[in-house]
Amino acid sequence: DQQVxxxxxxxxxxxxxxxxxxxxxxxxxxxxxxxYKKYPAEGPTFLISISSIKDKxxxxxxxxxxxxxxxxxxxxxxxxxxxxxxxYFCAASGYNQGGKLIFGQGTELSVKP
Amino acid sequence: SQTIHQWPATxxxxxxxxxxxxxxxxxxxxxxxxxxxQAAGRGLQLLFYSVGIGQISSEVPQNLSASRPQDRQFIxxxxxxxxxxxxxxxxxxxxxxxxxxxxQGTRLTVV
Numbered sequence: 001d002q003q004v005x006x007x008x009x010x011x012x013x014x015x016x017x018x019x020x021x022x023x024x025x026x027x028x029x030x031x032x033x034x035x036y037k038k039y040p041a042e043g044p045t046f047l048i049s050i051s052s053i054k055d056k057x058x059x060x061x062x063x064x065x066x067x068x069x070x071x072x073x074x075x076x077x078x079x080x081x082x083x084x085x086x087x088y089f090c091a092a093s094g095y096n097q098g099g100k101l102i103f104g105q106g107t108e109l110s111v112k113p
Numbered sequence: 114s115q116t117i118h119q120w121p122a123t124x125x126x127x128x129x130x131x132x133x134x135x136x137x138x139x140x141x142x143x144x145x146x147x148x149x150x151q152a153a154g155r156g157l158q159l160l161f162y163s164v165g166i167g168q169i170s171s172e173v174p175q176n177l178s179a180s181r182p183q184d185r186q187f188i189x190x191x192x193x194x195x196x197x198x199x200x201x202x203x204x205x206x207x208x209x210x211x212x213x214x215x216x217q218g219t220r221l222t223v224v
Contacts, residue, residue: 043205
């Protein structure tokens, strides 16, 4: 039962263009969502988060959008840079989930110069 | 500031041998603690999480167990490793249900 899904295993984008990474969830009780970036053989690092009371949160080149009715969130990176190449994970948690934090399968982003 | 320590960084163990991975957090009290595994080419699978000392929730029935003997210590164990236990194991801590911070991970290879 995959409660958090990232259906695109990979994405390739040209440097300077926008990268859009998508994430869907099934549990309507999720109320807090996070995006992480991960390099091989390292732990994930936190990028940006959003609470379910918002539909957008922006931090520099990174913006997360939340569409609660569609149970969908996306991460926009503008402009994309070669250093953004990594695997990106979305994660979700809910107030009634007992502290559980569920991750998607990840999307590997490749930003080409 | 808060820090998380996870060791060892790499481990090669024979099938049937025991396992003990340790994770400790500094600079915070009563964190939520997590063990995840990333198998080759896959996502982050939640194995165990703990909201307090002695409180362990298991997500996936498997050959592993977890313990939290102290507030900021989380241990992942196995009595007998299987080949399928190979993977990249990650410990994380989280406070007040917000952002989770990860350790550097342990690459476990069972041979």
